Amino acid sequence: MSASGRHFPADARAALDAGRLIDAIKIVRERHGLGLAEAKAWVEAEREAPGTAAPAESRADDGELPAAARAALAGGRVIDAIKIVRIERGLGLKAAKERVDRHVARSGTPIGHAAPGERPSALAWGLLLAALVAGVAWVLFGG
Known part of the structure; x- marks a missing residue:
């Protein structure tokens, strides 16, 4: 051994x-x-x-996913997360998929949802709201 x-x-x-x-x-x-x-x-x-x-x-044994892989998971892009782990950690496909699966199971964060520390900022929400209001105003008042 x-x-x-x-x-x-x-x-x-x-x-x-x-x-x-x-x-x-x-x-x-x-x-x-x-x-x-x-x-x-x-x-x-x-x-x-x-x-x-x-x-x-291997760096793959550190138990943590790269930030880019966590962001991909938060966006619901599991395949992208696996690709990132493969490249950044130098793993094969099977090992990278297992690492991503363990992270998802351990974190308890559903795929496609941001983890508590990775939520969109207030600025992002403000911009989204402003765009929505502008769109509604354009439709109602004929631009």
Whole structure:
């Protein structure tokens, strides 16, 4: 077991021993939900010193979503949030989706609704109200 609590998969070890580096990387990515760079680094380190390598602790383990991903969720754009997490945290699709799902479950904030600290400002509401009043006035008084 590595320092981060992850086992290097036996089938990835067999692929590595057979000289199939790409297959070993694919297996590690699928099994542990790692990004390409992290999986490649782990496989290459495992090739150099079997049994001693551990995947680098990823920024993805910090438990927090990037602000842009939280904003995307507040706007109801789940796919955009997953894309942001994949890019900013260097995760694979499955791991990014799981991270977003955990955040939604943990925060209790329904998708498409802003979290308490992320509500629109009074200025935004004032501008919306002014636009609505101007629209009604234009319709009623013929512009």
